[in-house]
Amino acid sequence: xxxxxxTPKHLVMGMTNKKSLKCEQHMGHRAMYxxxxxxxxxxxxxxxxxxxxxxINESVPSRFSPECPNSSLLNLHLHxxxxxxxxxxxxxxxxxxxxxxxxxxxxxxxxxxxx
Amino acid sequence: xxxxxQSPPDLILQEGANSTLRCNFSDSVNNxxxxxxxxxxxxxxxxxxxSGTKQNGRLSATTVAxxxxxxxYISSSQTTDSGVYFxxxxxxxxxxxxxxxxxxxxxxx
Numbered sequence: 001x002x003x004x005x006x007t008p009k010h011l012v013m014g015m016t017n018k019k020s021l022k023c024e025q026h027m028g029h030r031a032m033y034x035x036x037x038x039x040x041x042x043x044x045x046x047x048x049x050x051x052x053x054x055x056i057n058e059s060v061p062s063r064f065s066p067e068c069p070n071s072s073l074l075n076l077h078l079h080x081x082x083x084x085x086x087x088x089x090x091x092x093x094x095x096x097x098x099x100x101x102x103x104x105x106x107x108x109x110x111x112x113x114x115x
Numbered sequence: 116x117x118x119x120x121q122s123p124p125d126l127i128l129q130e131g132a133n134s135t136l137r138c139n140f141s142d143s144v145n146n147x148x149x150x151x152x153x154x155x156x157x158x159x160x161x162x163x164x165x166s167g168t169k170q171n172g173r174l175s176a177t178t179v180a181x182x183x184x185x186x187x188y189i190s191s192s193q194t195t196d197s198g199v200y201f202x203x204x205x206x207x208x209x210x211x212x213x214x215x216x217x218x219x220x221x222x223x224x
Contacts, residue, residue, distance in 0.1 A: 033211055037156070042201060042214035056211060088156050092212075102146045102205060103163040104212060109156045 003027075004107035006091050012113045015081060021110045023074040023091030032074040033104065034066060035090040043090055049074060081114045088112075117142045117206050121215035128192055129223055136187040136218045138202030146205035147178055148212065149187050151198050158201070161187070192222045 004025045013019050023032065031050050035043040048056035049068040057066075063085075065077040074091055088111050092104040118141040128134055140147070149161040162169050162176040164185065169176055173193075178185040189196055199219050203212035 035212075042216055043158070043203075043212075045211035045213070048211050058211075090156075090158065103148065103160070104146075104203075104205075105160060106150075106158040111156065 004091055004093055004105050006089075006107035006110050008110060009108065010111050010113075012115065013078070013081065014115050015083070017081075018077070018079045020078065021076040021089055021091075021112075023076075023107055024072055025093040025105075026072060027093065027095070027105070028071075029093035029095050029105075030071060031094045031096070031102070032068065033092040033094075034074070034076055035092065035106075037088040037090060037109075039087075047076075078112075081112075083114050086112055086114045117144065117204055117213050119202060119204055119213055119215035121200075121202050121218050123218060124216065125219045125221075127221045127223065130192060130194060132192050132222075134189045134192060134220065136189070136200055136202075136220075138185040138187070138204075138215055140183050140185075140202075140204050142183070142206060143180065144204040144206055146212070147185055148203050149176055149185070150201045150203065151196075152201060152217075153198055161200075189220075194222045194224055196220060197222045 034046040037043040047066045067075040091107040150158045166180040199217040203214045
């Protein structure tokens with residue numbers, strides 16, 4: 001099974017709301033990722049978790065707060081977002097954080113609209 | 116960071132035609148993937164190909180790591196092949212993927 005699931009599929013929130021995006025994989029992968037994709041642009045890396053520890057934060061504003069409660073789950077907590085944060089948020093996972101086989105598998109994404 | 120360039124940016128073909136998409140990258144990589152993004156945003160894995168040649172049905176891919184490029188071949192195109200094709204690379208272990216800007220492919224019936 002090469003499935004990564006994400007919830008919710010769609011989210012509309014105001015600038016003062018707090019919400020969370022969830023990602024789950026049951027492939028035994030030890031690296032998980034958040035990407036952001038604006039319309040008609042390629043995905044851009046936000047965060048990398050390796051063995052449940054944050055290993056890369058690509059200078060993302062603090063209004064985005066990642067969390068990895070265990071090796072199968074990845075959350076992205078959202079607070080005080082701006083309309084320009086509206087985008088498709090994609091989660092991915094790969095088998096081994098440091099090995100030579102790092103094929104990434106993506107979830108279907110959460111389409112976020114900030115009003 | 117690694118730079119990734121894809122060409123052409125747009126490609127319009129008739130059903131049944133063949134096409135070649137190119138991906139150039141600026142540094143050595145240990146991961147190179149080709150994806151097809153469907154209209155709903157799902158990234159579908161086509162190939163994991165940091166080097167060598169692979170084939171899957173009407174699709175094949177070749178990566179020449181020493182010359183820092185990869186090619187995706189689509190033969191006998193179908194309208195369902197339409198969409199955006201991304202090349203993405205990773206330099207080290209779990210560094211995350213850097214995506215090219217994509218090739219927008221339209222297959223007309």
